[in-house]
Amino acid sequence: MHWPRAFRAAHLVTHDAAAAEDIAQESFLAAVRALDRFDRSRPFGPWLHRIVVNRAIDWTRARKLRGEVELVDVLPAPDAPERTDDTYAALGRLAPEHRAVIVLRYLLEFTPGEIADALDLPRGTVNSRLRRGLDALGDEL
Amino acid sequence: MRRQLESIEIPGETEARARAWNVVSAAFADRQPVERPSRRLRLALAVAVVVAALAAVLSSPGQAVLDEIRETVGIERAQPALFSLPSPGQLLVTSDAGLWVVQENGSKRLLGPYREGSWSPFGRFVVAARENELAALEPDGDVRWTLSRPGVRFPRWTGTETDTKIAYVDRSGVRVIAGDGTSDRLLVPGGRGPIAWRPGPGFVLAYTNMKRVRAIDATTGTLIWQSSRPAGRVTNVEWSSNGTRVLVLSPHHLRVYGARGRLVDQESAAEGWPDVDAAFRPGTTEVAVARVHGSQSSAYILSGRRLTNVTGVVGEVEWAPDGRWLLVSWETADQWILARAGGRHFRAVANVSEQFRSRSFPRVQGWCCAP
Numbered sequence A: 001m002h003w004p005r006a007f008r009a010a011h012l013v014t015h016d017a018a019a020a021e022d023i024a025q026e027s028f029l030a031a032v033r034a035l036d037r038f039d040r041s042r043p044f045g046p047w048l049h050r051i052v053v054n055r056a057i058d059w060t061r062a063r064k065l066r067g068e069v070e071l072v073d074v075l076p077a078p079d080a081p082e083r084t085d086d087t088y089a090a091l092g093r094l095a096p097e098h099r100a101v102i103v104l105r106y107l108l109e110f111t112p113g114e115i116a117d118a119l120d121l122p123r124g125t126v127n128s129r130l131r132r133g134l135d136a137l138g139d140e141l
Numbered sequence B: 001m002r003r004q005l006e007s008i009e010i011p012g013e014t015e016a017r018a019r020a021w022n023v024v025s026a027a028f029a030d031r032q033p034v035e036r037p038s039r040r041l042r043l044a045l046a047v048a049v050v051v052a053a054l055a056a057v058l059s060s061p062g063q064a065v066l067d068e069i070r071e072t073v074g075i076e077r078a079q080p081a082l083f084s085l086p087s088p089g090q091l092l093v094t095s096d097a098g099l100w101v102v103q104e105n106g107s108k109r110l111l112g113p114y115r116e117g118s119w120s121p122f123g124r125f126v127v128a129a130r131e132n133e134l135a136a137l138e139p140d141g142d143v144r145w146t147l148s149r150p151g152v153r154f155p156r157w158t159g160t161e162t163d164t165k166i167a168y169v170d171r172s173g174v175r176v177i178a179g180d181g182t183s184d185r186l187l188v189p190g191g192r193g194p195i196a197w198r199p200g201p202g203f204v205l206a207y208t209n210m211k212r213v214r215a216i217d218a219t220t221g222t223l224i225w226q227s228s229r230p231a232g233r234v235t236n237v238e239w240s241s242n243g244t245r246v247l248v249l250s251p252h253h254l255r256v257y258g259a260r261g262r263l264v265d266q267e268s269a270a271e272g273w274p275d276v277d278a279a280f281r282p283g284t285t286e287v288a289v290a291r292v293h294g295s296q297s298s299a300y301i302l303s304g305r306r307l308t309n310v311t312g313v314v315g316e317v318e319w320a321p322d323g324r325w326l327l328v329s330w331e332t333a334d335q336w337i338l339a340r341a342g343g344r345h346f347r348a349v350a351n352v353s354e355q356f357r358s359r360s361f362p363r364v365q366g367w368c369c370a371p
Helices: A003-014 A017-033 A044-066 A086-092 A096-107 A112-119 A123-140 B002-007 B013-030 B039-058 B060-073
Strands: B090-095 B098-102 B108-112 B116-119 B126-130 B133-137 B143-148 B153-159 B164-170 B173-178 B185-189 B192-197 B204-208 B213-217 B223-226 B236-239 B246-250 B253-257 B263-268 B275-280 B287-293 B296-301 B306-311 B314-319 B325-330 B335-340 B346-349 B363-368
Touching: A003 A017, A003 A044, A003 A096, A003 B002, A003 B013, A017 A044, A017 B013, A017 B263, A044 A096, A044 A112, A086 A096, A086 A123, A086 B002, A096 A112, A096 A123, A096 B002, A112 A123, B013 B263, B090 B116, B098 B126, B108 B126, B108 B133, B116 B153, B116 B363, B126 B153, B126 B164, B133 B164, B153 B192, B164 B192, B164 B204, B173 B192, B173 B204, B204 B236, B213 B246, B236 B275, B246 B275, B253 B275, B253 B287, B275 B314, B287 B314, B287 B325, B296 B314, B296 B325, B306 B325, B306 B335, B314 B363, B325 B363
Parallel strands: B192 B236
Antiparallel strands: B090 B098, B090 B363, B098 B108, B116 B126, B126 B133, B133 B143, B153 B164, B164 B173, B173 B185, B192 B204, B204 B213, B213 B223, B236 B246, B246 B253, B253 B263, B275 B287, B287 B296, B296 B306, B314 B325, B325 B335, B335 B346
16 A cells, blocks of 8 residues: 555665665554654654655765766667656656655645654745745646 | 656566565565564653663763773774684685684684685585695694695585585686595686585586576586576685575675576665675575675674674674574674674684784685584
8 A cells, every 4th residue: 555655665765766665665664663652643654754755865975975876867778668768767856855846745645744743844945845846847848 | 757757668667576476475484573672662662762771871880881881892802812602613714924714612723824715514524725735634633635736716615414416616627536545527618707516415516607607517517507697706606504505795785596597685785885795594595794894894693683783894794504603704894793692692812813824814715513
């Protein structure tokens, strides 16, 4: 039930299918391990999604630090299906931090206050990232 | 915007979900739930803890208890030398001086200038390696046989009372030799270490190549399975004592595979926070992990329970053969921490390098069965 959204959120933040699978899977495993500490009076989905998005942001930052380059950037893969999805492409051109707040707000339906709490950011920063992200997406689309 | 985000096609979602289901359901089945006390009991416990903490801080005997705890976690209360091991068995340790056997009573014997070694299945022999030599030794240092090979690494011994084999890696690949030093042959050309024998019947060896971890029948050369994920730079491969799981450690991934190479658990370390070692607790599929995070390090059980947290760098983790104690190498403090599994008790041993005549911190190669 929670997998499609978790996987989609991870994919939209990382733009990497293998990383998204790893992140979603590890988030589920982390959730299983932490089940005994989970407050059962609260909904499970937001708790899981918060783990997913934070891990996805960590992954994109680490990837940037490692200076990783997609193999397809160097050697175009002829068999890889070409994506024609404008929204996906436009989202990919945003900074990962902006992608994350867009995904949290519009896919996972967090409020700005919940996003601020999940990402440990000031509420104003969340609002400005949302505004800038939407502006950039609007320009692209 | 929401419709747009939800309408983006995410390829491979169904297959990824199936794979994740296998992994997560296995982890859920393995989970050992903590018994949750009733609400009234929780409240009573919370009150008791607060009262006890206040009493501890305010009373002078209580202050002494706190001081004792602080001292115990620090290096001051460490034993100045290893007087004895907390569990039956013998340690195998390498230092700048060579390979050492440490008996349960703390006595140490230098076997020779070897840089790696491992125990035979019943602890009667040791297989050791130096740059261009593989050697089978008795724990008292007598050499049974030697074999010259270029760049020997990862010597590993397995088998039964009557039939044993040693696997090792040299420049040609993964090789296997009988325990008596005969029938040396190349098993996997180009195969790399680390390698590990599956405990139990048969001769199944896990090794790494450039892409995957593979399990191979060393008698027939048949590939039994390969890991579902790329291996990366693997630093440790180890089977659980019942032979049903394999852990594969690289600096940023700890992955546990089940039968047929199915991924059953994994954890990624954050960038710059490498997992430096991991080991199965004997008789279980619990995994102890040593992780460095910034200026701190910790040893914890993969299910989430932290065993110890120290300042500085830890090295390897090694379980006692009975699974009751975990040895954690605390390099920064030049100490070994011996942590009792499932409890808060631990011992520390100081001056480890000096005891093994070493400038670099000695490495524990194995803690074997009692003779």
